[in-house]
Amino acid sequence: MLFRQAKLDDLIVIMEIIKDAKNYLKNNNIDQWQNNYPDRKTIENDIKSKNSYVIEKDKKIIASTAFVFGEDKTYQKIYDGQWLNDNEYAVIHRLAVAKKYKGKSIGSLLIKELKKLAFDNGVSTIRIDTHQNNLSMQRLIKKNDFIYCGIIYTDTGSKRLAYQMIFEFN
Numbered sequence: 001m002l003f004r005q006a007k008l009d010d011l012i013v014i015m016e017i018i019k020d021a022k023n024y025l026k027n028n029n030i031d032q033w034q035n036n037y038p039d040r041k042t043i044e045n046d047i048k049s050k051n052s053y054v055i056e057k058d059k060k061i062i063a064s065t066a067f068v069f070g071e072d073k074t075y076q077k078i079y080d081g082q083w084l085n086d087n088e089y090a091v092i093h094r095l096a097v098a099k100k101y102k103g104k105s106i107g108s109l110l111i112k113e114l115k116k117l118a119f120d121n122g123v124s125t126i127r128i129d130t131h132q133n134n135l136s137m138q139r140l141i142k143k144n145d146f147i148y149c150g151i152i153y154t155d156t157g158s159k160r161l162a163y164q165m166i167f168e169f170n
Contacts (some may be wrong), residue, residue: 001055001057001062001109002055002056002057003053003054003055003056003109003110003113004053005008005050005052005053006046006047006052006053006054006064006110006167007047007129008044008047008048010047010052010054011040011043014047014054014061015040015043016065016084016098017062017096018038018094018096019041020031021033021096021097021160022034022097023071023103024099025131025134028133029133030133030134031131031133032131032133032134032147032158034157037064038094040066042094043094045065046066046094047071051066052064052065052067053066053110053114053117055106055109055110055113057101059125060118062097062098062101062106063093063096063097063106063107063109063110064094064096065093065094065095065096065110065114066092066093066094067090067091067092067093067114067117067118068090068091069088069090069094069118069121069134070088070090071089072127074152074153074155074160075127075129075152075162077113078149078151078152078162079150079151079152079153080146080150080151080164081121081148081149081150082147082150083127083149083150083162083164084125084128084147084164085125085164085166087124087125087166088120088125089123089126089127089164090114090117090118090123090125090126091126091127092111092114092126092127092128093128095107095110095128095137097110104111107140108140108144108167109142111140111144114126115165115167116144116164117166125165125166125167126146126164126165126167127162127164127165128141128146128163128165129160129161129162129163130160130163131158131161132159132160132161138156138161141163142163145167146163147163147164147165148161148162148163160170
């Protein structure tokens, strides 16, 4: 499998993966990604700003995410808890795995690659958030050593569970 930065040529395939993820969330009564988010422009902006990454298997994209270095305004205020530290961090957003590859540890592989990328950029803290009803994402997050820190609110006022990981590589 290959982890790489996404290109504009990947946009159609990434949007198909996002569409499948939206359908999965809708079918499981999870009110996340249901109001035309993330849309094509969001993913296109991720790619153009070099914050979009994919996993390929046999030259076919099977997972996608945005990985952003630097402060995220939605993480400035946390409620009913606190961040583990205030160090520089990167944020995982819009993580999605192709329907055919769900349950095959592709999400964990993606997080492992993002940890390496963060470390290579001198950052040892990653933050992520998810909807309170998105139990499969919560399992992925906890399985990959993130620690629950509290509640944050998105730009649209939606409540999210917030997590942080601090790591070292030897």
